[in-house]
Amino acid sequence: MADSAPSTDVVLVIDDSDVARAEMIRVLEQAGFRVMGLASPIGATRAILENGVRVVVIDIMMPGMRGDRLAALFRGNPRLRELGVVLVSGASAAELLSLSVESGANAVVSKANLHELVPVVRRALRRRDSVPGMTYG
Numbered sequence: 001m002a003d004s005a006p007s008t009d010v011v012l013v014i015d016d017s018d019v020a021r022a023e024m025i026r027v028l029e030q031a032g033f034r035v036m037g038l039a040s041p042i043g044a045t046r047a048i049l050e051n052g053v054r055v056v057v058i059d060i061m062m063p064g065m066r067g068d069r070l071a072a073l074f075r076g077n078p079r080l081r082e083l084g085v086v087l088v089s090g091a092s093a094a095e096l097l098s099l100s101v102e103s104g105a106n107a108v109v110s111k112a113n114l115h116e117l118v119p120v121v122r123r124a125l126r127r128r129d130s131v132p133g134m135t136y137g
Helices: 019-029 045-050 068-074 093-103 111-129
Strands: 010-014 032-037 051-061 082-087 107-110
Touching: 010 019, 010 045, 019 051, 019 111, 032 045, 045 051, 045 068, 045 111, 051 068, 051 093, 051 111, 068 082, 068 093, 082 093, 093 107, 107 111
Parallel strands: 010 032, 010 051, 051 082, 082 107
Antiparallel strands: none
């Protein structure tokens, strides 16, 4: 695929739904990304740091910790300030936008529109690459 992302771009998908996580991983892998998946936020920071993850895709509604809260924690961690963060959910567009602003996420994608995931992840990567040291939020 001519516009595939380089294989060095690692994306982490965090979603408690096995079906949704598998579908997002499939979509991103088909676009040329190296993708990892976690069923919960447990171990996410370690996975990000140890595997050179550049963008994390987080489901908002997860047991234990909401994805927007996890995104806010990432934004507060100096070691993760350049991490691209994309929130996904079945919530309404208005709710997603509000949560994105509150959490410092780069973007939001509805699970009903997963075809938008690849361009959104690519934009998060370009934004990070074009503004070195940029902090979000």
